Amino acid sequence: MTSETRQLAPAKVNLTLHVTGQRDDGYHLLDSLVAFADFGDDVYVSAGPTHLSVEGDLVAGVPTGPTNLMWRALDVMGAEASLRLVKRLPAEAGIGGGSSDAAAVLRVIGGSTVEQQMSLGADVPVCMLATAARMRGVGEQVEKVALPLLPALLVNPRVSMPTPAVFSAMTKRTNAEMPVIPTFEGVADAADWLATMRNDMQDAAISIQPVIERALSDLRSTRQCLLARMSGSGATCFAIYPTMKAAHFAAYELGAMHTDWWIRPCTLS
Ligand SMILES: C[C@](O)(CO)[C@H](O)COP(=O)(O)OP(=O)(O)OC[C@H]1O[C@@H](n2ccc(N)nc2=O)[C@H](O)[C@@H]1O
């Protein structure tokens, strides 16, 4: 590694999240269609003794020392590097911020195994791909899926959601897996199919933070919204639109109503 390498650590969005069972060790079996935004944290890696700097508007709650998942990624690989993180994704938000940051570091270092990736977090293997994929097992089984480019809006009502608390609040842990994912003819076709799928963590997250229901209903009320759902363990919700123009218009509409919410138009693929 010579000069500084920049990697986008894109937001991860669970377009579907089916929880299909629970292992004896407490981890849940998942079946999830995951997509990635064209927006995320910026991760910079350069040669040198291990060091991390964290900057940006959304640094609250992000560790700046050895517990940061980027630093832990270096430790797992027995590597040294100078790291810089420009944080643009809210933490504990269901869009994989820390996992995506760790995966970005692992991509630069190269040669990580699925076991090493999983030791950092269940979302790290899928974040290594950083493109649409079906995720199964407890997160270790990932296969790429072809998706049309989906115009979308991400909305976080600025409440943090620790993932274990949401899993604990679930009342039904054995649900149907997804059927075979079809080949989609376009955005509307994909949204129609997605509407028949679920996020099995959504009701549990709403029971902890009812404002998520408000985010979903406000997204559904925006013009031309094709689908609105929560991502991961929340609280970030996403909506799909036929065009980026519609997604930008919805961002404007919602932003006027909720000046304190985090609202970001993007494409997902
Ligand atoms: C809910 C998802 O975001 C869906 O993409 C992920 O499965 C969670 O991924 P993550 O944040 O990388 O999760 P980890 O940091 O590995 O795990 C946090 C906690 O979530 C629970 N956990 C996580 C993954 C999984 N398949 N089953 C679980 O029960 C465990 O209590 C674990 O202690």
Ligand SMILES: Nc1ncnc2c1ncn2[C@@H]1O[C@H](COP(=O)(O)OP(=O)(O)OP(=O)(O)O)[C@@H](O)[C@H]1O
């Ligand atoms: N680089 C990082 N960025 C954000 N959080 C980090 C990072 N490294 C460690 N953390 C810690 O990880 C915890 C979870 O943050 P993160 O944003 O990854 O969660 P999440 O949104 O629940 O992810 P997921 O969608 O995978 O469930 C935070 O409490 C934070 O202290």
